[in-house]
Amino acid sequence: MKSTTLEKIALGVSGLTALAIGTFILLAPRAFYASYGISLGRDVNLLSELRAPGAGLAGVGLLMLLGIQRQAFLPASMAVALTVFIAFPVGRLAGLAVDGVPSGSVIGALVAELVIAALCLVAFRRRLSQPTSALRETSQAR
Numbered sequence: 001m002k003s004t005t006l007e008k009i010a011l012g013v014s015g016l017t018a019l020a021i022g023t024f025i026l027l028a029p030r031a032f033y034a035s036y037g038i039s040l041g042r043d044v045n046l047l048s049e050l051r052a053p054g055a056g057l058a059g060v061g062l063l064m065l066l067g068i069q070r071q072a073f074l075p076a077s078m079a080v081a082l083t084v085f086i087a088f089p090v091g092r093l094a095g096l097a098v099d100g101v102p103s104g105s106v107i108g109a110l111v112a113e114l115v116i117a118a119l120c121l122v123a124f125r126r127r128l129s130q131p132t133s134a135l136r137e138t139s140q141a142r
Contacts, residue, residue: 001127007078008068010123014081014116015068019061025054036105060084078124085117 003011024032029050030040040046060080067077092110095102121128 002071003068003074004123004126006123007074007127010116010120011064011068011077011081014085014120015061015064015077017061017112017116018057018064018081018084022054022056022058022061026051026058029054036109037103057084075127078120078127081120082117082124085113085120089113089117 021032029047032054033040033050040050063073064077064081064084067073067081089110092102092106092113096110101107
C-alpha cells in the first residue's frame with residue numbers, strides 16, 4: 001500500500017521538526033535551552049547529556065523523512081514519529097503534574113507536540129487499524 005499525501009505531510013512535519021530541534025540541541029545546546037529561559041552554564045557533563053539525545057532526535061527525524069521517499073522504511077518511520085510525538089507530550093504532562101506549570105515557551109512546545117501527534121494519528125489511522133498480519137503482508141509485498 002503506497003503512502004498517502006497526508007501520511008507524507010505528517011512524516012514531513014514530524015521529521016523536519018525532530019531533525020531541526022535535534023540538530024539545534026546537538027550543535028548549540030546553550031542557545032536552544034536559553035530560548036526556554038534555561039541557563040546551562042559550563043557543565044560539560046550536562047552539555048554532553050543534552051547533546052546525546054539531541055543527536056538521537058535528529059537521527060529519528062531523518063528516519064521519519066526517509067519514510068517519505070522509501071516505501072520500505074514507511075512502517076518504521078510511522079512508528080518512530082508516533083513514539084516521539086506521543087512520548088514527548090506524555091513526559092511534559094507528567095512534569096506538569098509533578099513539578100508544576102513551566103514557562104510559556106515550554107507550554108508552547110507541548111501544544112506543538114500535541115498537534116503533531118494528532119496529525120500523525122489522523123494520517124496513520126488507516127494503517128493503525130489494520131490487523132498486524134495485514135501490515136506484515138503489506139510490507140512483505142514491497
